[in-house]
Amino acid sequence: MNKYLTILSIGVLLSTGACAQEQSGEEVPEAVKAAFSQKFPTAKKVSWDMESATEWEAEFKLEGNEYSANFLADGTWQETEHEIKKADIPEAIKQTLAQDFAGFKIEEAEISEKADGSVYELAVEKGEEEWELVFDINGKLIEKKAIEEDDED
Numbered sequence: 001m002n003k004y005l006t007i008l009s010i011g012v013l014l015s016t017g018a019c020a021q022e023q024s025g026e027e028v029p030e031a032v033k034a035a036f037s038q039k040f041p042t043a044k045k046v047s048w049d050m051e052s053a054t055e056w057e058a059e060f061k062l063e064g065n066e067y068s069a070n071f072l073a074d075g076t077w078q079e080t081e082h083e084i085k086k087a088d089i090p091e092a093i094k095q096t097l098a099q100d101f102a103g104f105k106i107e108e109a110e111i112s113e114k115a116d117g118s119v120y121e122l123a124v125e126k127g128e129e130e131w132e133l134v135f136d137i138n139g140k141l142i143e144k145k146a147i148e149e150d151d152e153d
Contacts, residue, residue: 026050028048028056029056029073029074029075031073031074031075032056032071032072032073032075034075035071035075035076035077036058036069036071039069039077039080040058040060040062040067040069042062042063043058043060043061043062043067044060044061044062045060045061046058046059046060047059047060051070054072054073055070055071055072055073055078056070056071056072056073057069057070057071058070058071062082065082065083066082066083067080067081067082068080068081068082069081077115078114078115079112079113079114080112080113081110081111081112081113081121082110082111083108083109083110084109084110084111084120085109086106086109088109089106089109089120089122090120090137090139091139092137092138092139093120093122093135093139094139095139096135096139096140096141097122097124097133100141101124101126101131101133103126104124104125104126104129104131105124105125105126106122106123106124107123107124107125107130108122108123109121109122109123110122112134117136117137118137119134119135119136119137119142120134120135120136120137121133121134122134122135123147130146130147131144131145131146131147132144132145132146132147
């Protein structure tokens with residue numbers, strides 16, 4: 001019986017994924033779908049979009065949290081991002097923020113995982129000034145980029 005439930009579950013997941021794939025207007029390559037399924041076998045509510053001419057992005061739920069993952073057309077995983085609570089920001093990053101960005105409010109915090117390691121991405125704001133900040137796990141600021149009005153979703 002469990003064998004049949006597993007086959008049924010896979011069928012439902014595949015048919016759900018097929019519906020979501022049509023959002024981009026192009027068919028998600030089999031290599032991308034296979035790589036995604038292998039990396040995130042328990043993902044739910046998957047939707048696909050073309051991030052660029054060579055990269056696909058999946059948005060999905062995993063363990064109740066919203067994630068996004070990017071893959072090249074050949075199935076090579078590039079990056080996974082998910083939002084975190086402000087309380088989960090490492091203390092070293094909080095100290096850097098307090099010292100170098102006093103008075104800024106954290107609007108959003110994410111962890112970005114790549115093959116070469118993880119970074120923390122924060123969107124901060126003070127008045128009209130908005131920045132996207134990228135920190136290594138030790139709290140070192142490695143990138144600072146102004147957020148323009150048309151950059152926001």
